[in-house]
Amino acid sequence: GAGDDGATDDPSYRIKGRKAWISHAGHADYYTTFARTSDDRGRGISCFIVPGDAPGLSFGAPEKKMGLHCDTVREVIYEDVPVDAARRIGDEGQGMPIALAALDAGRLGIAAAATGLAQSALDVAVAYAKEREQFGRAIASNQGLAFLIADLEAAVLGARAAYLFAARLKDAGRPYGKEAAVAKLLATDAAMRVTTDAIQVLGGAGYTQDFPVERYFREAKVTQIFEGTNQIQRLVISRHALG
């Protein structure tokens, strides 16, 4: 007896378990949930859309994070949450390929966001280097600092090229998993480096909250961690490379 929203009084599944580190937990209308439906290892996982107001769904305390203060991250707790078969995405047992495909696309998004973050930090550093004077001239006129800016430009351009290359493959409907992992690795490492060095360009001012670079630096760190850590990206890339 499915209702208008696809839910029934006779749920086909009851989901039990917990998942840490869920962004927007407690705010989201729906939770994409991967749950084990058989013991068949990688082929025993299925994907579901669980409504945020489902009975038995609750949330842990918000994590006290270094950055991303606009976003709540909490554990999601499932206590025998009833889910109708109409809310299953794909066939039973297809959850793993669905999760891996979602990660490929997610990594592309993180790579693009990390590139933008790095570009913002670079823009602040360039503007400051041209304006700030020490010993009677702009700090940018010191080759030691100008070459640092050159390296940051190269890091941002490289990151941008890597994610656009992967995105074009995706748009063309071609495989892009390896390229998305490479883009995520390069762009997020670039973001960490550029935001770190942008603070250096600003000197003491960079270490204060008067300028945005200390926040960019804190935001950059998580991009090396979520959507698969950069160690895991190397695992993905090496498997593609070595078969």
Ligand SMILES: Cc1cc2nc3c(=O)[nH]c(=O)nc-3n(C[C@H](O)[C@H](O)[C@H](O)COP(=O)(O)OP(=O)(O)OC[C@H]3O[C@@H](n4cnc5c(N)ncnc54)[C@H](O)[C@@H]3O)c2cc1C
């Ligand atoms: C702010 C934030 C938001 C998040 N949002 C979400 C979300 O919405 N949904 C979601 O599902 N998850 C989310 N996550 C979880 C995130 O994807 C994980 O934190 C991340 O994948 C790392 O897993 P872990 O924290 O368990 O680290 P661990 O797996 O414990 O790793 C610890 C260290 O060991 C290394 N390591 C582990 N295994 C290997 C290996 N095989 N080879 C080499 N090194 C290894 C890791 O690279 C890392 O350096 C979020 C995390 C954060 C911090």
